[in-house]
Amino acid sequence: MKIIAIANQKGGCGKTTTAINLAACLGKKQRRVLLLDLDPQGHSSLGFGVFNDDARDLYDVFTGESSLENIILPNVFNGVDVVPATMTLAAAEHLPLRPDQRERQLEKHLAPLRLRYDYIVIDCPPTMGLLTLNALMTADLVLIPIEMSLFGLHGIDQMYETIALLRERYAREIPIRVLPTLVDSRTRLCRHFLHQIGERFADDVVPVMVQFTxxxxxxxxxGIPIIEYDPGSVAATQYNRLAEELMACLHNDAFAAVEDEEQARLTAMTQAFDQARARLIENGPRKKVILRFYDLAGKQVQLAGNFNDWKPDKDVVTRVVDGVLEKTILLVPGVYQYRLIVDGAWQEDPSNPEQVSNLAGGRNSILHVESQHETVGV
Ligand SMILES: Nc1ncnc2c1ncn2[C@@H]1O[C@H](COP(=O)(O)OP(=O)(O)OP(=O)(O)O)[C@@H](O)[C@H]1O
Ligand SMILES: [Mg+2]
Known part of the structure; x- marks a missing residue:
């Protein structure tokens, strides 16, 4: 059993949306999953269509009135069980617990479930209180969603400090992964934040992001996860990829399976590309897509992808606007892969965290062309 705590004191950064959809994707991959709602707002219970203000929650478990097993709602979605939360849980912050036990309640109650689940996903509240501390203390991995906005980075340092403190005090290694959320990569500001996050958190950033949609x-x-509501959507693909990345992170032996899935995805993408091209031949509407590169000034940069037969800068218009390099291409909506050739060397796009392994052992960057991109007469 592996425990993933989704935490960030910053409110509204996508913790609950990520918890629901990650749990659903893991469940769909035949893993046994428990989604544990640790937020008295009860949003992840709601997000799975569970509304019951009178439900028992972890407060009853912490006070000894119920066992954790008794409050589990079984199979709420495709292999996902849910522990709901209600407002009562807020009172757990003030329970008179022994000081050496306060942060370890959850760990104690989850121990008997070790053989029952493959993954436990914990949706934390937007505070660094007792509930979040309990989640951090029991987690095998902490996933920090970061909203791409001016205030998105607020409080992250404190998260890192708290985790470092727990690491020191309890000699626990807690890997951290940072997930960019609410991404609108068409805006210059958003691309700027993505770049900043990449620089600041380096290897901690997962090579997946969740777009604003x-x-x-x-x-x-x-009250249903995106993989059920709109399985073909970009968000469904992104949460599926997140699930695969975290599985690979948590189990080395899952790499082979993930690679298989990645290979299947590559094949599916190639097919999608062929279909998109066929649509184009039938005069489908092409969209104008502009890629901007803020940190490659002064270098010779070319763009190659499965949209131009991997021929550098074929069908690409290059301009420099206010010192920023722009590459414009016309594409039908779909998902594409591309690489940059910077001063003659092939590489992935450093400002785009969304990548996929390629057959040559490197990484290709992913480009989503949505129907709302500007349409251009062909
Ligand atoms: N990728 C996205 N695209 C569009 N809307 C999103 C996305 N992710 C989250 N949202 C919306 O943003 C709002 C906040 O998301 P969510 O509830 O997941 O954040 P949270 O971090 O759990 O908030 P809180 O700190 O209050 O618990 C919700 O209305 C949700 O539907
Ligand atoms: Mg929430």
Whole structure:
């Protein structure tokens, strides 16, 4: 059993959306999953369509009135069980517990479930209180969603400090992964934040990001995960990839399976590309896509991808606007792979964390062309 705690004191950065959709993707991959709602707001229970203010929650477990096993709601979605939360859970912050036991309650209660689940996903509240500390103390991996906004980085240093403190005090290694969320990569500001996050958190950043899309909001409203609500959407693909990345992170022996899946995805992408090209031949609408590169000034940069037969700068218009290098291409909506050739050397796009392994052992960057991109007459 592996435990993934999704935590960030910053409110509204996508913790709950990530918890629901990650749990659902792991469940769909035939893993036995428990989603544990640790937020008294109860949003991840709601997001799975569970509404019951009178439900028992972890407060009853911490006070000894119930066992954790008794409050589990079985098979709420495709192999995912849920431990719901209600407002009562807020009172757990003030329970009179022994000081040496306060942060280890959850660990103690989860221990008997070790053989029952492959993954436990914990949705933490937006505070660094007792509940979040309990989650950090029991987690095998902490996933920090970061919203791509001016305030997105607020509080992250404190998260890192707290985890370092726990590491020191309890000699526990807790790997951290940072997930960019609410990404709108069409805006210059967002690309700037992505670049900053890459520089600041380096290897901790997962090579997946979650784009801003109303489909996710709609799915939450309907109380169903995105892989059920709109399985072909970009968000469904991104959460699936996140699930694969974390599985690979947590189990070395899962690498082979993940590589198989990655290979299957590559094949699926190639097929999608062929279909997109066929649509193009039938005069489908092409969209104008502009890629901007802020940190490659003064270098010779070419763009090659499966949209131009991997021929550097074929069908690409290059301009420099206000010192920023721009590459413009016309594409039908779909998912593409590309690489840059910087001063003659092939590499992935450093400002795009979304990547996939290629058959040559390197990484290709992923480009999503959505129908809302500007349409250009062909
Ligand atoms: N990728 C996305 N695209 C569009 N909307 C999103 C996305 N991710 C989250 N949202 C929306 O943003 C809002 C906040 O998301 P969410 O509840 O997941 O954040 P949170 O970190 O759990 O918030 P809190 O700190 O209050 O628990 C919700 O309305 C959710 O539907
Ligand atoms: Mg939440």
């Amino acid at each position: 109303v489909r996710l909001k709609e799915a939450v409203h309907k």
